[in-house]
Amino acid sequence: MMANLDGPAIAGGRGGAPCIRRRVGGMAMLALVAGVACGAWGGSRGWSAGEVAAMRSLSIAGLEPLPPDPSNRFADDTAAAALGHALFFDTRFSANGRVSCASCHDPEKQFQDGTPLGQGVGRTNRRTMPVAGTAYSPWQFWDGRKDSQWAQALGPLESPVEHGGTRALYAHVLAEHYRARYERIFGPMPELAGVPRVAGPIDDPAARAAWEALPPARRDSVSRVYANIGKAIAAYERRLRPGAGRFDRYVAGVADDGRAPDGILSADEEAGLRLFIGRASCTQCHNGPRLTDDHFHNTGIPAVPGLPDDAGRANGARQVLGDEFNCASRYSDAGPDDCAELRFLVPEGQALVRAFKTPSLRGVAGRAPYMHAGQLGTLAGVIEHYDRAPAAPAGKTEVRPLRLTPRERAQIEAYLRTLDAPADTPRWLLEPPRASN
Ligand code: HEC
Numbered sequence: 152m153m154a155n156l157d158g159p160a161i162a163g164g165r166g167g168a169p170c171i172r173r174r175v176g177g178m179a180m181l182a183l184v185a186g187v188a189c190g191a192w193g194g195s196r197g198w199s200a201g202e203v204a205a206m207r208s209l210s211i212a213g214l215e216p217l218p219p220d221p222s223n224r225f226a227d228d229t230a231a232a233a234l235g236h237a238l239f240f241d242t243r244f245s246a247n248g249r250v251s252c253a254s255c256h257d258p259e260k261q262f263q264d265g266t267p268l269g270q271g272v273g274r275t276n277r278r279t280m281p282v283a284g285t286a287y288s289p290w291q292f293w294d295g296r297k298d299s300q301w302a303q304a305l306g307p308l309e310s311p312v313e314h315g316g317t318r319a320l321y322a323h324v325l326a327e328h329y330r331a332r333y334e335r336i337f338g339p340m341p342e343l344a345g346v347p348r349v350a351g352p353i354d355d356p357a358a359r360a361a362w363e364a365l366p367p368a369r370r371d372s373v374s375r376v377y378a379n380i381g382k383a384i385a386a387y388e389r390r391l392r393p394g395a396g397r398f399d400r401y402v403a404g405v406a407d408d409g410r411a412p413d414g415i416l417s418a419d420e421e422a423g424l425r426l427f428i429g430r431a432s433c434t435q436c437h438n439g440p441r442l443t444d445d446h447f448h449n450t451g452i453p454a455v456p457g458l459p460d461d462a463g464r465a466n467g468a469r470q471v472l473g474d475e476f477n478c479a480s481r482y483s484d485a486g487p488d489d490c491a492e493l494r495f496l497v498p499e500g501q502a503l504v505r506a507f508k509t510p511s512l513r514g515v516a517g518r519a520p521y522m523h524a525g526q527l528g529t530l531a532g533v534i535e536h537y538d539r540a541p542a543a544p545a546g547k548t549e550v551r552p553l554r555l556t557p558r559e560r561a562q563i564e565a566y567l568r569t570l571d572a573p574a575d576t577p578r579w580l581l582e583p584p585r586a587s588n
């Protein structure tokens with residue numbers, strides 16, 4: 152009798168209608184459940200072994216501890232993380248004294264800004280990305296033009312439309328306000344007398360000329376301080392982790408034989424989950440506990456009129472190989488056998504054209520608008536996009552029309568909303584630190 156009850160769940164939905172067999176507490180209830188035909192029981196059937204494996208692979212419970220970052224010796228250094236925490240919120244690290252990382256990456260908005268295009272000293276051409284969990288990603292930015300979080304942080308600081316300053320300015324600001332803390336972590340700050348505040352290898356001709364006028368050894372020592380700013384910020388960002396939500400609680404309650412826990416997901420949410428891991432093929436790219444494969448795909452997202460053409464990964468792959476701060480660079484702490492991702496990167500191929508990084512879907516319902524330039528305003532619009540699978544404006548889309556019914560589209564959306572969750576990050580890390588030196 153028990154063997155029968157605990158055996159594989161009954162897969163008996165009528166006409167293929169999705170139905171979930173309930174797991175209802177004690178033995179008496181189980182007997183009752185087993186005694187009721189699937190159709191009569193709200194059309195329920197259990198999850199198949201394959202589905203159970205698929206949904207478990209998405210659970211946050213499977214998120215491994217972060218592996219060390221060999222390119223950043225300070226990645227797991229507490230003092231470096233505390234310094235990075237301060238730098239992340241400090242507007243003095245900008246040309247106009249008004250922009251910090253947190254200006255666009257607002258901790259109250261999952262470290263993004265809820266607008267189609269990020270706004271700093273000027274306006275960016277892409278949407279601000281959330282930060283929690285991105286330390287796991289081998290590539291940073293929508294096009295992966297950076298291969299670590301410390302190298303990533305150095306991009307916006309010298310971007311004319313984001314922080315708008317130069318590495319010489321940042322070295323000076325650091326020496327003026329954080330010298331003691333910096334030196335306790337990274338060793339002596341180099342002499343900066345004679346280094347102009349506006350100097351760096353950026354497009355601005357005056358800043359570039361001032362930079363090139365410095366002897367190479369001085370340029371190198373300023374760049375080293377600059378790299379350390381990135382390493383401290385990365386140490387902070389590594390502590391920002393996605394948390395568990397309703398979906399994860401549900402998966403934790405699914406029995407090995409496929410019986411579903413009661414009262415966590417609605418029937419529509421369960422049906423959406425079934426489509427997500429099944430017929431709608433979402434897990435082809437949105438897989439693993441962060442619901443991303445960390446790869447780049449062309450999904451036929453329309454271009455934005457008025458913005459320059461965006462070739463996505465086709466540019467990013469070339470840029471990361473030439474990046475001054477990549478894993479194989481002189482500023483990296485990695486050994487010759489590290490940096491496998493970079494060494495095996497092939498920067499060519501039609502598949503890279505307009506391919507963008509698969510975003511994590513954790514907390515996605517709270518982060519409209521969507522896609523690399525905020526092209527789609529709502530989750531319903533995103534799912535409709537996948538359903539229609541239009542041709543890509545350049546390159547070739549990897550997605551095929553899904554032929555979903557309106558009900559099924561709504562169910563997938565309902566499922567995505569179960570991925571909402573608070574960050575698994577202590578509150579104080581989400582606020583600017585108290586002033587200290
Ligand atoms: C002006 C707004 C703005 C500012 C300021 C800004 N960012 Fe960003 N951030 C963005 C945008 C836009 C992107 C995506 C850009 C792209 O792909 O080209 C991004 C991407 C990122 C990513 C990549 C995440 C991923 O999944 O690949 C990280 C990490 C990040 N920013 C951290 C920072 C840090 C650290 C700072 C401060 C040093 C900072 N940002 C300053 C707008 C901003």
Ligand code: HEC
Nearest residue numbers: 431433435436448452507508509510521522523533537549
């Ligand atoms: C071929 C890989 C692939 C498949 C299949 C896929 N996605 Fe995506 N998804 C991506 C990529 C890449 C992006 C970002 C595209 C861009 O910005 O140009 C994305 C973006 C999204 C976003 C927006 C997230 C954000 O923060 O902007 C949502 C929501 C989403 N996908 C849900 C789904 C759902 C639901 C399915 C199944 C119906 C699905 N995806 C299937 C690769 C994929």
